[in-house]
Amino acid sequence: MSDAASERKATKPRPRPAPESKPYWDGARENRLLLQRCNACGQFWFPPSQRCAHCLSTDFAWVETSGRGRIYSFVVFHRVYHPAFENDVPYVVAIVELDEGPRLLTNIVGAKPDDVRCDMRVRVTFEETHGITIPRFMIAA
Amino acid sequence: MIEAYPSLRNRCAIVGAGNSRLGQVPGVSSLDLVIEAIGNALDDAGLKPSDVDGIICRGPDESYSHHQLVGERLGVNARFSTSLDNGGASQILSVMLAVMAIEAKLATTVVCGYGRDAWSRTHRSEEARQSQRTRPESQHAQEFGPEYGYFGAVAAHAFGAQRHMHEFGTTREQFAEIAVACREHALKNPDAQMKKPLTVEEYFKARLIVSPFGLYDCSLRSDGAGAVIVTSAERARDLKAPPVFIRGFGSFNNLTGWFADDNMIRTAAKQSGDTAYRMAGIGPADVSTAQLYDCFTYMMLVQFEDYGFCRKGEGGAFVQSGALRMGGRLPTNTSGGQLSEAHVEGMLQIVEGARQLRHTYPKERQVKNAEIALISGHGGNQVCHSTLILGSTP
Numbered sequence: 001m002s003d004a005a006s007e008r009k010a011t012k013p014r015p016r017p018a019p020e021s022k023p024y025w026d027g028a029r030e031n032r033l034l035l036q037r038c039n040a041c042g043q044f045w046f047p048p049s050q051r052c053a054h055c056l057s058t059d060f061a062w063v064e065t066s067g068r069g070r071i072y073s074f075v076v077f078h079r080v081y082h083p084a085f086e087n088d089v090p091y092v093v094a095i096v097e098l099d100e101g102p103r104l105l106t107n108i109v110g111a112k113p114d115d116v117r118c119d120m121r122v123r124v125t126f127e128e129t130h131g132i133t134i135p136r137f138m139i140a141a
Numbered sequence: 142m143i144e145a146y147p148s149l150r151n152r153c154a155i156v157g158a159g160n161s162r163l164g165q166v167p168g169v170s171s172l173d174l175v176i177e178a179i180g181n182a183l184d185d186a187g188l189k190p191s192d193v194d195g196i197i198c199r200g201p202d203e204s205y206s207h208h209q210l211v212g213e214r215l216g217v218n219a220r221f222s223t224s225l226d227n228g229g230a231s232q233i234l235s236v237m238l239a240v241m242a243i244e245a246k247l248a249t250t251v252v253c254g255y256g257r258d259a260w261s262r263t264h265r266s267e268e269a270r271q272s273q274r275t276r277p278e279s280q281h282a283q284e285f286g287p288e289y290g291y292f293g294a295v296a297a298h299a300f301g302a303q304r305h306m307h308e309f310g311t312t313r314e315q316f317a318e319i320a321v322a323c324r325e326h327a328l329k330n331p332d333a334q335m336k337k338p339l340t341v342e343e344y345f346k347a348r349l350i351v352s353p354f355g356l357y358d359c360s361l362r363s364d365g366a367g368a369v370i371v372t373s374a375e376r377a378r379d380l381k382a383p384p385v386f387i388r389g390f391g392s393f394n395n396l397t398g399w400f401a402d403d404n405m406i407r408t409a410a411k412q413s414g415d416t417a418y419r420m421a422g423i424g425p426a427d428v429s430t431a432q433l434y435d436c437f438t439y440m441m442l443v444q445f446e447d448y449g450f451c452r453k454g455e456g457g458a459f460v461q462s463g464a465l466r467m468g469g470r471l472p473t474n475t476s477g478g479q480l481s482e483a484h485v486e487g488m489l490q491i492v493e494g495a496r497q498l499r500h501t502y503p504k505e506r507q508v509k510n511a512e513i514a515l516i517s518g519h520g521g522n523q524v525c526h527s528t529l530i531l532g533s534t535p
Contacts, residue, residue: 015284118307
């Protein structure tokens, strides 16, 4: 295995936040799921950007969301695309639609892949690994 | 609704079509493959490189100004030339742009081509095989993806398949029928990458990749290229091969994203197709054969719905009726498609559509009485779509 490949094997890819995303990741560190909400039109959007994705206003605030939503769709990774995920397969990657509207790519944790269904209610959970906190979701009771 | 511009109907024609060697072609670059395909298309048309005054291509994703390299190899200074950037939707877009350039009197004879060396480059090194990536680092997501173990086009399309199964009761048995039918078509195509039959049992026994997709839901990693020559319908009459008329085209781009709204189960094929149907002055019932962008089995199924060959949610039943087989209601991907012929990002779909309308195939490969071919392209992170409608007569 080449040096580059063995180096990748050591750790999972860390998010490399764009400048606009910093408050999102700072919020995650405090176990809060923050999204931008437009002060002009009142809507939330994601991914982070400097203007409202609905009306292009620059007047927005970072607001804590409910952390609740539903699974719009999901897939189960059986194949190892990255060596750091070798011990994780099969794992669930989902698109979660928050009650506030935006959809996030995430993992569903704490459930067997076979038990996951579209439209299931989910809630956010935070896990710190290697100095970064990543929002994931669990099936809501 | 946007009205198409019907006066472009049948103004231009494809007068030559060609492909390179397909499948595993080690030691040949994607550029050499596309030149091989262009050479075959020019021979087919009875034209020489010096007859060409337009080149519209798409290179490997990391290339810059790829059309320049193509022109250099052909020894052509072009009046109109560019490279496109809509992923798998680019190849039909190149034909659309060729028609527009010819109509604007910016060119008379345009080469449209695409080639790739996806098989060779993923088998070149251990590192390449591990990553299975053909995209440059600059295009990789930096956040909101890799940290969750989310990689690759298989997963993106599998999301669509999963949602479609949930909403409409679509099954993997229905996906299997698509894979098996495409393989059957490929076995009649001597150029096809896949040479062995595929059964439904083998489909279900194969390893899962990103479920609901298993191995045979996924298109091939191929080396290969295709090319077509476009000229005015008027000029086409003087050429060697029977012209295939460009009857209609359209495109639509769900730039808000594959994850937005219901874009993954109601794709841009709908709006793209409606535009193309209006230009062509036809509807789905008039189509004799479809050559659809089948990067995954599911994408073919959802396009049958979005193009109006059946109702939304009934793609599974349509497929199970045997519709896409030779002799079925709508023989589809009759060369084997990207699932079994070779994955050249939609370019070979154009080549096959044109060939079917010329009626030069042996009986077992020829769609009977083929008059209209509908061809699709899909790409650019799943949101760009293009449609081409060809006719055997004006």
